[in-house]
Amino acid sequence: MLTTMTIKGIHFHAFHGALEVERELGQVLEIDLSLSYDVEPKDLDSEKVPPVADASVYEIVQKVVMTTKFKAMEGLALEIARRLIKAYGVVELVTVVIRRRQLFIPGDVQSAEVEITVDREDLGE
Structure with a gap:
């Protein structure tokens, strides 16, 4: 049975981006x-630990965002997806959306975002 865990709205003040000001001011x-991962119904009883834990997912994302530097948001999203797939043997597919609301561009823009979807086969695993 295909299961998808979704976590939305994780916020970090970080220093990634193509512009120098983004990397300096953050x-x-x-x-x-x-x-996304497969779970057997028999593995869903109340005594079993879930195969993917949201707290540890957060910790992995936090470590990537706060200890690496990427000029391209796509690169940051890919690294997050890679680390999550490697951390969880059951996870087959990861989608990462990174949204920026503080844009250093002239004009009235609500946000810019990138979305990347990676499956285990994309990583050769």
Whole structure:
């Protein structure tokens, strides 16, 4: 049975981006995640630990966002997806959305975002 865990609205003040000002002053990144995996109904009784834990997903994302530097948001999203797939052997597909609301561009823009979907086969696993 395909199961998808979704975590929305994770916020970090981080120092990623193509512009020097983004890397020096930083900006708030909002991250949404979806992790898809198969679960057998027999594994869903009340005594079993879930195969994917939201707290540890958060910790993995936090470590990537706060300890790496990417000029391209796509690269950051890909690294998050890679680490989640490697951390959870049951996860087959990860979608990462990174949204930026503090844009250093002239004009009235609500936000810019990238979305990347990676499956285990994309990583050669």
